[in-house]
Amino acid sequence: MTMTEAPQATRRLSTSKAMVEAIAQEMERDPSVFYLGEDVGAYGGIFSSTTGLLDRFGPERIIDTPISETAFIGLGIGAAVEGMRPIVEVMFTDFMGVCLDQLYNHMAKIHFESGGNVKVPMVVTMAAGGGYSDGAQHSQCLWGTFAHLPGMKVVVPSNPADAKGLMTSAIRDDSPVVYIFHKGIMGLAWMAKNPRNVDEVPEGEHVVPLGKANVVRTGSDVTVVTLSLSVHHALDVAEKLAPEGIDVEVLDLRSLVPLDREAILESVGKTGRLVVVDEDYQSFGVSGEVVATITDHDPGMLRVPVKRVAVPDVPIPYAHDLEYAVLPRHDRIEAAIRASV
Amino acid sequence: MTTEAAPQTSTPEDVARPEALTPEVRLKLYETMVLSRTYEEAILREYHADKGPGFDIGKGLVPGEMHLSAGQEPVAAGVCAHLSTDDAVTATHRPHHFAVAHGVDLKKMTAEIFGRETGLGKGRGGHMHLFDPDTHFSCSGIIAEGYPPALGQAFAFKRRGTTDIAVAVTGEGAANQGAFHESLNLAASWKLPVVFVVEDNEWGISVPRSASTAIASNADRAAAYGIPGERVENDVEAVYDAAARAVRRARAGEGPSLLEVHTLRMWGHFEGDAQGYRPELADVNKHDPIPAYEQRLRDEGLLDDDKVDEVKRLCSSAVEDAVTFAKGSAIPDPSTATHYVFA
Numbered sequence: 234m235t236m237t238e239a240p241q242a243t244r245r246l247s248t249s250k251a252m253v254e255a256i257a258q259e260m261e262r263d264p265s266v267f268y269l270g271e272d273v274g275a276y277g278g279i280f281s282s283t284t285g286l287l288d289r290f291g292p293e294r295i296i297d298t299p300i301s302e303t304a305f306i307g308l309g310i311g312a313a314v315e316g317m318r319p320i321v322e323v324m325f326t327d328f329m330g331v332c333l334d335q336l337y338n339h340m341a342k343i344h345f346e347s348g349g350n351v352k353v354p355m356v357v358t359m360a361a362g363g364g365y366s367d368g369a370q371h372s373q374c375l376w377g378t379f380a381h382l383p384g385m386k387v388v389v390p391s392n393p394a395d396a397k398g399l400m401t402s403a404i405r406d407d408s409p410v411v412y413i414f415h416k417g418i419m420g421l422a423w424m425a426k427n428p429r430n431v432d433e434v435p436e437g438e439h440v441v442p443l444g445k446a447n448v449v450r451t452g453s454d455v456t457v458v459t460l461s462l463s464v465h466h467a468l469d470v471a472e473k474l475a476p477e478g479i480d481v482e483v484l485d486l487r488s489l490v491p492l493d494r495e496a497i498l499e500s501v502g503k504t505g506r507l508v509v510v511d512e513d514y515q516s517f518g519v520s521g522e523v524v525a526t527i528t529d530h531d532p533g534m535l536r537v538p539v540k541r542v543a544v545p546d547v548p549i550p551y552a553h554d555l556e557y558a559v560l561p562r563h564d565r566i567e568a569a570i571r572a573s574v
Numbered sequence: 575m576t577t578e579a580a581p582q583t584s585t586p587e588d589v590a591r592p593e594a595l596t597p598e599v600r601l602k603l604y605e606t607m608v609l610s611r612t613y614e615e616a617i618l619r620e621y622h623a624d625k626g627p628g629f630d631i632g633k634g635l636v637p638g639e640m641h642l643s644a645g646q647e648p649v650a651a652g653v654c655a656h657l658s659t660d661d662a663v664t665a666t667h668r669p670h671h672f673a674v675a676h677g678v679d680l681k682k683m684t685a686e687i688f689g690r691e692t693g694l695g696k697g698r699g700g701h702m703h704l705f706d707p708d709t710h711f712s713c714s715g716i717i718a719e720g721y722p723p724a725l726g727q728a729f730a731f732k733r734r735g736t737t738d739i740a741v742a743v744t745g746e747g748a749a750n751q752g753a754f755h756e757s758l759n760l761a762a763s764w765k766l767p768v769v770f771v772v773e774d775n776e777w778g779i780s781v782p783r784s785a786s787t788a789i790a791s792n793a794d795r796a797a798a799y800g801i802p803g804e805r806v807e808n809d810v811e812a813v814y815d816a817a818a819r820a821v822r823r824a825r826a827g828e829g830p831s832l833l834e835v836h837t838l839r840m841w842g843h844f845e846g847d848a849q850g851y852r853p854e855l856a857d858v859n860k861h862d863p864i865p866a867y868e869q870r871l872r873d874e875g876l877l878d879d880d881k882v883d884e885v886k887r888l889c890s891s892a893v894e895d896a897v898t899f900a901k902g903s904a905i906p907d908p909s910t911a912t913h914y915v916f917a
């Protein structure tokens with residue numbers, strides 16, 4: 234999966250360790266990179282996004298903030314405008330509500346409003362997603378909302394190697410990048426285990442370009458376009474259905490902005506069937522955009538109607554059974570695939 | 575809250591409420607704190623009962639994040655002693671002590687925490703999202719965001735000509751959010767009947783107050799909005815006295831006040847938090863406010879072994895009844911997962 238030229242030595246890392254490794258390598262390489270947010274210092278990030286970095290880089294570069302998202306995102310913007318490369322953590326995507334103005338009216342628009350004269354090279358990291366009963370204010374994905382607002386790139390890794398490679402690209406990018414990691418992909422000891430959360434990761438510099446989707450499983454019968462944790466569920470279902478002769482292709486988008494529309498068209502051009510799996514809310518979002526990518530191009534590519542497996546426009550319920558009824562889990566993905574082949 | 579035609583049981587004529595620290599009030603403060611602690615201990619037990627092997631936060635009868643309030647009982651007991659259930663309380667992600675002290679039904683609250691159909695929110699909300707129209711109680715998992723709605727509840731009470739008030743609660747970490755400052759200013763300039771409470775437990779997750787806040791006392795921030803500000807220690811009677819002043823002022827139509835209590839988070843930020851960042855951890859239990867208050871009341875002859883046993887027994891049976899009720903209640907039907915999005 235590495236896009237770098239020479240084959241590299243790898244070892245198995247969790248997604249969170251791979252992400253931290255990319256940050257550390259970029260901090261070594263570029264003294265203007267620093268990381269700030271809530272509980273990113275001694276705690277190491279609530280979802281282990283900064284484990285060990287305080288010991289390595291000290292409190293000047295790994296900075297705990299007050300619970301003042303508007304102020305510290307704005308600080309990141311200002312520092313970026315002056316040529317630094319801040320990485321700013323908003324602990325949960327759900328907390329965008331208290332600081333959205335800085336993100337979408339400032340971070341995302343300054344380059345445009347300045348006619349390209351002012352750059353804002355910053356990364357905003359956020360944890361997303363549900364599946365562990367954290368309720369309606371701590372379980373949302375919301376990546377579709379960020380992707381909808383022009384001016385910020387949106388990265389959504391699904392596995393350790395990509396978490397590293399995409400982080401490297403995000404830090405080096407001259408535009409603002411929102412890097413959204415699903416809690417369920419991080420390989421945390423205190424959450425449900427997922428075998429794909431620990432995998433081979435290149436040791437040295439590892440760059441995965443933004444805007445390049447990845448065919449994580451080739452298949453001929455139906456394309457599942459998905460992202461983040463749902464990639465894992467889609468792969469599980471694909472493996473389960475393979476013995477029955479249902480051959481599923483799984484496309485991991487990796488980033489929403491830029492969106493690799495070519496890859497979507499190519500895969501659906503081959504299979505003629507599309508299932509979109511997205512843990513964000515269904516309407517007005519990612520799944521609709523994926524479908525529009527096909528229909529804008531040639532609705533005739535589709536041999537059967539598209540199936541969307543997303544959260545049915547309801548806040549994420551707390552009770553486990555209710556939550557699992559609305560999340561795009563294996564049962565719903567399987568039913569959608571079966572219905573389309 | 576969205577109850578229709580909320581009962582108007584208090585009027586300007588009955589502004590006077592019991593404020594003196596009579597023996598009855600003192601015993602009640604003690605009982606409220608014991609009930610709250612008993613409740614938190616039961617939730618702690620149930621929460622950890624089935625998270626294994628290891629610790630999986632999404633597992634068990636009570637899954638998800640769990641923020642417990644042990645050590646902070648004096649704040650809720652001392653403030654809510656001045657309230658009736660016609661007054662509103664907006665609490666935080668750490669809401670149970672305020673819910674208990676404000677008289678939220680223990681069974682319905684526990685059923686909510688267990689994600690049951692009989693819960694306050696029919697299992698949709700969970701422990702950070704408790705909404706009880708009967709007592710005008712609510713809470714939010716977003717830091718400081720309980721402050722603004724309290725203004726509106728106070729506004730409605732005032733418009734209806736009652737002397738009911740709203741109490742808004744945050745932690746000291748939340749006092750660095752915009753919503754906190756916007757709310758103080760708006761309430762002050764409109765003289766809304768709000769009591770703003772800050773629970774300073776010295777920690778915002780792993781960040782000590784000294785590392786997040788430019789001044790030592792949030793009570794000083796009241797000056798910026800032209801309202802009274804007071805800071806007291808984690809002593810339920812000190813809280814009671816200070817809250818009496820703030821509540822009286824609000825009910826009299828003189829506007830809001832800010833009360834900060836220097837309190838104590840005895841347990842982790844949430845369950846599962848190893849608290850490696852916390853140097854004073856070994857000493858925490860020494861500062862438990864409940865045994866200290868119990869001793870004081872014993873020394874003054876208000877409590878003895880029998881009375882203490884009786885209080886603990888009654889609290890325990892109320893709490894265990896609530897847990898039994900929750901466990902025996904129906905799990906919501908997954909086919910109803912999309913209900914209640916709209917009225």
Ligand SMILES: Cc1ncc(C[n+]2csc(CCOP(=O)(O)OP(=O)(O)O)c2C)c(N)n1
Binds near residue numbers: 666744843
């Ligand atoms: C806007 C927002 N930012 C961050 C968080 C994550 N968070 C939850 S509790 C907490 C610490 C709150 O500290 P404090 O206000 O002092 O309350 P305490 O937890 O100590 O009771 C943080 C940062 C959040 N819930 N909402």
